[in-house]
Every structure is written in C-alpha cells, then in structure tokens.
Amino acid sequence: MYLRYTMLNNKFIVNETPSYYKFVMENSSEHHVLKTNIKRHLEQSLQMMNTDKSRKYIVYDCSQANPGVCGGWSDRLSGILSTLVIAILTKRNFLIKHDKPCLLGDYLIPTNLLDWRYNKSMLINKTFLYQDLSARKSTTLRPYLRGKLDVTSYFKHDVDFLRINWDFTEEFRKRPTIGTEIPWMTKLHYADIYRQLFMSLFKPSPLFSDALNKFRNKRRRPYIACAHLRVGRNPNMPGDDPRSTLKLNAVWDYLNNLNKSTYDFFVASDAEHVKNIARNRFPTNIIDSPGKITHIDQSNGNDPSAGFLKQLLDFYTLLDCDVLITSVSGFSIFAAYLRGTDSGLYCLASGGLLPCSRYTINDIFPGEFLAPAI
Ligand SMILES: Nc1nc2c(ncn2[C@@H]2O[C@H](COP(=O)(O)OP(=O)(O)O)[C@@H](O)[C@H]2O)c(=O)[nH]1
Ligand SMILES: [Mg+2]
Numbered sequence: 001m002y003l004r005y006t007m008l009n010n011k012f013i014v015n016e017t018p019s020y021y022k023f024v025m026e027n028s029s030e031h032h033v034l035k036t037n038i039k040r041h042l043e044q045s046l047q048m049m050n051t052d053k054s055r056k057y058i059v060y061d062c063s064q065a066n067p068g069v070c071g072g073w074s075d076r077l078s079g080i081l082s083t084l085v086i087a088i089l090t091k092r093n094f095l096i097k098h099d100k101p102c103l104l105g106d107y108l109i110p111t112n113l114l115d116w117r118y119n120k121s122m123l124i125n126k127t128f129l130y131q132d133l134s135a136r137k138s139t140t141l142r143p144y145l146r147g148k149l150d151v152t153s154y155f156k157h158d159v160d161f162l163r164i165n166w167d168f169t170e171e172f173r174k175r176p177t178i179g180t181e182i183p184w185m186t187k188l189h190y191a192d193i194y195r196q197l198f199m200s201l202f203k204p205s206p207l208f209s210d211a212l213n214k215f216r217n218k219r220r221r222p223y224i225a226c227a228h229l230r231v232g233r234n235p236n237m238p239g240d241d242p243r244s245t246l247k248l249n250a251v252w253d254y255l256n257n258l259n260k261s262t263y264d265f266f267v268a269s270d271a272e273h274v275k276n277i278a279r280n281r282f283p284t285n286i287i288d289s290p291g292k293i294t295h296i297d298q299s300n301g302n303d304p305s306a307g308f309l310k311q312l313l314d315f316y317t318l319l320d321c322d323v324l325i326t327s328v329s330g331f332s333i334f335a336a337y338l339r340g341t342d343s344g345l346y347c348l349a350s351g352g353l354l355p356c357s358r359y360t361i362n363d364i365f366p367g368e369f370l371a372p373a374i
Helices: 018-026 030-050 073-089 183-187 190-201 206-216 248-256 272-281 304-319 330-339
Strands: 003-008 011-016 057-062 093-098 108-110 128-132 159-163 202-204 223-229 232-234 237-242 263-269 323-326 345-349 352-355
Touching: 057 073, 073 093, 073 159, 073 190, 073 304, 073 330, 183 190, 190 202, 190 330, 202 206, 206 304, 223 248, 223 304, 223 330, 248 272, 248 345, 248 352, 263 272, 263 304, 304 330, 323 330
Parallel strands: 057 093, 057 159, 128 159, 223 263, 223 323, 323 345
Antiparallel strands: 003 011, 108 202, 232 237, 345 352
C-alpha cells in the first residue's frame, strides 16, 4: 500500500513514498503499541473462531438467494464488521456468503488468518435461517447487541445468515462485558478497526491483482493525486438518493496548482459527467479505470460483474494516493480509513476543500454513513 511505481528507462520500479515515511513515523510512537495490540487482539479473535469446533455459524449474507438490499461497498464492509463481532460474541464460526452481483471470492480472497468462504455443503443436516436486518429492521436485535438480553439466545439455528448494512459498534460498546469479550472494540477509532479488519480478512485474488497491475501500469509520473467525487442521483445511478451539489471548482483549482510533470491524476466518481470534466481539464495527467460506473446494488442495465470490478479498482486506487480528496460518501470515508495515513488527505466539505484526518472525517461529513442516528 505504501509502494510507489516510478518510471525509469521506460520500466516501472517500486519505491517507498512519503506516505510510507509518515506510516513509519506514526507507527514508531505510542500509536504503534496500541495498533500492535489491536492487531494481536483481532488476530486472536479470528484464530479462536478458526479453532471453534461447535460447527455453528454466523454468515454475513449478501447473496442472490435471499431478498433485501446489501447497499454499496461501505454498507457491506460495515455489515461484515457487525456480523463478525456477533460471531465472536456468540462464539460461532464466521463466514461470508457474497454473490450479489458476483462472487466476492473472485476478487478478494481470505488471508491465512480466517477462511471466511461459504460453501453450501455445510448446510447438510443443519438447521438454518436467513434474517434481513438491513436498514431499520434491526430494532428487535439491538437490546441483544448492547447486552440487555443474552445475544446467544437470539441466534437459534446451526447456521444463521444475516444481512446487515450498519455498523453496530456503538451498540456493542454499551455491553458491560465488552472489555473482556472484545477488548479492541472498546479502545479504537473506526479508522483503525476497519483497517485491521480489512487487512486481516482480505487480499486481492490473482484475477484482481492482474487487473490492479494493468491499471497501475498506466502510471507515468512519480506521484498521484486522487479525488472521490460522489454526486448521488445522476444518469449513471438513477435509483440513488439526490445529494447536495459538490464544490467541484475547489477540486479542479487544487489539482491545477499541483506540478503536472510529477503528478498523475485519478478522479473516481459515481457520475460520468464529473469524470469528463476532469478529462477535459487535465487530458494528459488523468488515468482511469476500465468499465462503466455501476452501483453494485442496482446495475441499471450494465454488466454487474464489470461494475463491481470497476468500483473495487477505484477503491483500491484511492488507498494508494499521495493526495486523496474525499467527498460526502461512505466510499470516501472507508478509503480514508483504510489508507492508514492522513498525509495529503482533504475533505470536500460544504464550504470547500479542507485538510482533514481519518479520525475527524466523520465529523466533517455528518450523516448516517456507518449507523443510523436512532
Ligand atoms: N466505480 C465507482 N463506483 C462508485 C464510486 N462511488 C460510488 N460508487 C458506487 O456506488 C456504491 C455506493 O457506495 P457506498 O460505499 O455505499 O457509499 P455511499 O452510498 O456514497 O455512502 C459503490 O459501491 C459503487 O457501486 C466511484 O467512485 N467509482
Ligand atoms: Mg451506501
């Protein structure tokens, strides 16, 4: 994540970036002790599940077999975290069943910490139930999550499939026993939880690595400045909610002031017209990912798998940028979290462009990105 590709004699070589040094500095302080602890605790939680012989399962479900929305990429990552924590609390194995719109495992595969892949043969001779707990459908579950009622009694089947698109961290933190059940949950900011979670669960599949490398080979300059500009309802996403207008000129002015012989530009967006403006303004600096912009929950006539791949390429690219401009979106917020550094991070707020941090981004972009306010 902290490697940079530089052109030398027409070949790309890999260097360490300024953000790498920032990373080393951040990791050489008290920060490091805390983060090492998180990593250890999270790994312990995952390994404990690996050795659990109860043969009972909690499965994050975003599958075509069951009804209900999964939401976009950040909704899914929130749901995966909440479901994983429920599995830890109920001492069950954790799995992911994701084939909407395509198999997650085609693009992201497990690390050696936890094999989360679901296989339907595990249902033989088992009782199972699917529950849609997305959107506002989790009211009954919540007292169990916050420890008012015994959470193990809520899940009565050998295999419980859950569709969740919220982060329930605030509920889990209300459990009087959470300090011993899941110590890392009590201490960390969302940014650190999600970064550790993502790195512990996922790595690119060979297919996705190839796609990432092809895309990275488009790089021509040593630095890359990126923006994620989420517009909301637009011809690419007709089913989406409308959002307030972005101050795009602030972004173009910022990019225009960078040294164009040393920076590539990458503008990710849910709206083609925004990308077109960027292409027209910076025709020689822009690089782009292949495929049509597609919401992963509403394909709008596009090839859903190609749309899923494009959004994942866009997301991974945002994690590697020397400059990252974010906008009001879970997609942006998660990119800021997982990037693991605040170096070159900006938030396109209602008043314009602000330097920001992965620890303040939720305050700058208020809204129900992780959990509902109720
Ligand atoms: N390819 C692509 N898709 C995007 C981009 N921004 C949003 N999307 C699509 O919109 C979905 C919604 O994203 P989500 O993470 O839920 O963020 P939010 O709805 O903006 O809070 C993503 O999963 C993508 O399918 C983008 O920059 N590139
Ligand atoms: Mg969303």
